[in-house]
Amino acid sequence: MAIIEVEDVARTFTVRRKVGRLKRERSEVRAVDGLSFEVAAGEMVGYIGPNGAGKSTTIKMLTGILVPSEGRLRVAGADPSRERVRLARRIGVVFGQRTTLWWDLPLRDSYELARRIYRIEDARYRRNLDRCIDLLELGPLLDVPVRQLSLGQRMRGDIAAALLHDPDVLYLDEPTIGLDVVSKNRVREFLAEINAESGTTVLLTTHDLTDIERLCSRVMVIDHGRVVYDGGLEGLHNVGGSERTLVVDLAAPEPDPISIPGARVVRMEGPRQWLAFPATDSAAPLVAAIAARYPLVDLSVKEPAIEDVIARMYGGGTTEGERSLEGSVAGA
Numbered sequence: 001m002a003i004i005e006v007e008d009v010a011r012t013f014t015v016r017r018k019v020g021r022l023k024r025e026r027s028e029v030r031a032v033d034g035l036s037f038e039v040a041a042g043e044m045v046g047y048i049g050p051n052g053a054g055k056s057t058t059i060k061m062l063t064g065i066l067v068p069s070e071g072r073l074r075v076a077g078a079d080p081s082r083e084r085v086r087l088a089r090r091i092g093v094v095f096g097q098r099t100t101l102w103w104d105l106p107l108r109d110s111y112e113l114a115r116r117i118y119r120i121e122d123a124r125y126r127r128n129l130d131r132c133i134d135l136l137e138l139g140p141l142l143d144v145p146v147r148q149l150s151l152g153q154r155m156r157g158d159i160a161a162a163l164l165h166d167p168d169v170l171y172l173d174e175p176t177i178g179l180d181v182v183s184k185n186r187v188r189e190f191l192a193e194i195n196a197e198s199g200t201t202v203l204l205t206t207h208d209l210t211d212i213e214r215l216c217s218r219v220m221v222i223d224h225g226r227v228v229y230d231g232g233l234e235g236l237h238n239v240g241g242s243e244r245t246l247v248v249d250l251a252a253p254e255p256d257p258i259s260i261p262g263a264r265v266v267r268m269e270g271p272r273q274w275l276a277f278p279a280t281d282s283a284a285p286l287v288a289a290i291a292a293r294y295p296l297v298d299l300s301v302k303e304p305a306i307e308d309v310i311a312r313m314y315g316g317g318t319t320e321g322e323r324s325l326e327g328s329v330a331g332a
């Protein structure tokens with residue numbers, strides 16, 4: 001059953017631009033434009049796209065902070081902007097760039113305030129807080145004022161605050177931004193556990209594709225305010241026209257790039273050559289063709305990096321292979 005429904009939603013902003021010294025011109029930005037998707041209860045969906053694609057605007061509309069200019073939104077059966085107060089009990093939000101905690105208060109007091117605002121009954125509050133303290137290792141931080149916490153500690157504190165009232169839907173806007181690898185992993189493990197244990201629906205916006213790889217079986221790519229891809233991570237490779245790489249170790253360095261149909265050399269280093277070929281093609285005929293003409297020692301196939309796939313989708317992105325070619329064959 002769909003817990004988030006977005007149907008033909010558009011959101012327009014009017015912006016005023018200075019033209020010359022005195023004149024100002026009004027223009028319209030369509031931040032979201034004909035957006036439609038559904039998220040089923042319990043799903044964990046990655047929501048990604050380039051800067052300015054409309055991700056934050058979508059989340060703000062789903063929380064009720066922004067009213068859509070056109071279209072229909074439902075979250076847990078409610079219209080977010082019209083039933084904002086009722087919906088607040090059903091959703092949790094974490095904006096990585098801002099905190100919802102009280103800057104001068106210790107974490108513990110921020111949580112106590114959340115308990116009162118949401119009128120969370122004692123047993124439930126205790127259970128949820130204990131779970132967050134345990135999984136997010138918040139114990140030693142509870143009495144520290146929020147302004148004294150590191151970014152990673154503050155983020156863990158924010159995530160806990162968003163979950164104390166047991167929301168059905170959790171929106172995460174860049175929850176790992178600026179965190180070190182250890183903190184990122186801790187946050188990811190926690191989110192996976194919350195989703196698995198409580199069935200919390202999660203909509204995750206991030207620029208760190210490892211978040212998506214680790215957490216989401218479904219990813220929506222948004223560009224210019226519209227969904228341009230909706231499916232599994234593997235399927236992105238087909239849409240993005242991405243390439244796999246065959247890494248070939250020859251018995252001795254060859255003076256020229258290996259020449260076989262269906263693949264092209266993107267990098268050469270001593271006896272090793274890297275050949276790019278369409279991710280949807282099989283590597284077997286290429287391996288056979290190389291083995292028939294060159295003395296082979298070893299080979300392996302490298303899957304495309306998801307960053308490269310996305311860069312191709314957005315257009316104008318160079319792949320790792322292409323960058324390597326610039327630095328090796330072209331520079332040789």
Ligand SMILES: Nc1ncnc2c1ncn2[C@@H]1O[C@H](COP(=O)(O)OP(=O)(O)OP(=O)(O)O)[C@@H](O)[C@H]1O
Binds near residue numbers: 014056
């Ligand atoms: N309050 C606003 N007034 C005017 N324009 C806005 C406003 N909010 C967003 N926009 C514009 O709408 C478009 C989408 O912005 P949005 O913040 O939703 O993108 P985003 O995908 O979240 O980008 P980022 O990854 O950079 O955070 C951008 O062109 C942005 O400049």
